Amino acid sequence: MGFALPSCLGDNEGMSDGQDFGMRPPGADKWNERFSDAHTAYGTDPNDFLAEVAARIPEGPVLVIAAGEGRNAIYVARRGHAVTAVDQSEVAMANAASRAAACGASLTTVVADLADYDFGQQRWAGIVSIWTHMPPPLRRRVFTACVAALRPGGALVLEAYAPGQLERPGRGGPPVRPWLLAAEEARELFAGLELEVCREVERDIAEGRYHVGPSTTTQVLGFRA
Numbered sequence: 001m002g003f004a005l006p007s008c009l010g011d012n013e014g015m016s017d018g019q020d021f022g023m024r025p026p027g028a029d030k031w032n033e034r035f036s037d038a039h040t041a042y043g044t045d046p047n048d049f050l051a052e053v054a055a056r057i058p059e060g061p062v063l064v065i066a067a068g069e070g071r072n073a074i075y076v077a078r079r080g081h082a083v084t085a086v087d088q089s090e091v092a093m094a095n096a097a098s099r100a101a102a103c104g105a106s107l108t109t110v111v112a113d114l115a116d117y118d119f120g121q122q123r124w125a126g127i128v129s130i131w132t133h134m135p136p137p138l139r140r141r142v143f144t145a146c147v148a149a150l151r152p153g154g155a156l157v158l159e160a161y162a163p164g165q166l167e168r169p170g171r172g173g174p175p176v177r178p179w180l181l182a183a184e185e186a187r188e189l190f191a192g193l194e195l196e197v198c199r200e201v202e203r204d205i206a207e208g209r210y211h212v213g214p215s216t217t218t219q220v221l222g223f224r225a
């Protein structure tokens with residue numbers, strides 16, 4: 001079960017000290033601090049969009065990027081995929097590993113900055129990106145690498161906050177426009193995929209203590225030809 005704690009802190013609440021959210025991401029230390037809390041930051045249930053479309057991921061290994069404390073990676077692993085979870089936060093990856101062990105799921109965890117991670121070529125049957133918010137140059141680099149790293153027929157599953165989320169302060173997502181992903185930009189970034197879903201939606205979110213309430217997101221389900 002996810003937590004419904006009485007907090008409506010924004011995604012990056014407490015993460016703006018000295019950081020301009022221009023091209024400088026909050027580093028692993030900030031995320032380590034967040035994930036050191038006794039409660040899971042984003043709950044233990046999988047992301048709603050992932051749960052909706054996970055059955056569309058073909059058989060084979062799956063990469064979950066910016067995996068946090070592992071709720072999505074564990075969900076996919078329990079569906080029978082060999083899952084690699086990557087995140088820059090060593091606390092997040094340690095939490096993910098112990099949560100996976102506690103529920104008997106097998107998970108490979110990798111502590112790495114996505115800027116340096118080797119995604120490989122035609123390697124993954126699925127890549128899952130939930131709330132992976134990055135400055136635009138890194139976003140382009142990472143998502144271009146994701147397309148190249150999918151096997152033919154492989155699926156990309158993504159949900160990210162859209163620019164409309166700026167009108168919902170404290171509900172989740174980075175508080176600056178360049179870090180948010182519009183469906184229009186997603187269509188361009190993922191032009192190498194056959195896009196079955198690429199849309200902005202308004203939906204209620206209850207994913208842990210930091211992502212709460214009415215929200216505007218971009219959802220993508222695409223397949224490599």
Ligand SMILES: C[S@@+](CC[C@H](N)C(=O)[O-])C[C@H]1O[C@@H](n2cnc3c(N)ncnc32)[C@H](O)[C@@H]1O
Binds near residue numbers: 066072088089130132
């Ligand atoms: C909002 S949390 C979401 C966690 C997880 N996807 C979930 O839905 O529960 C964002 C995650 O992205 C990770 N992250 C952000 N930028 C990253 C980067 N450049 N490299 C690796 N991880 C990154 C953070 O460490 C954090 O775990």
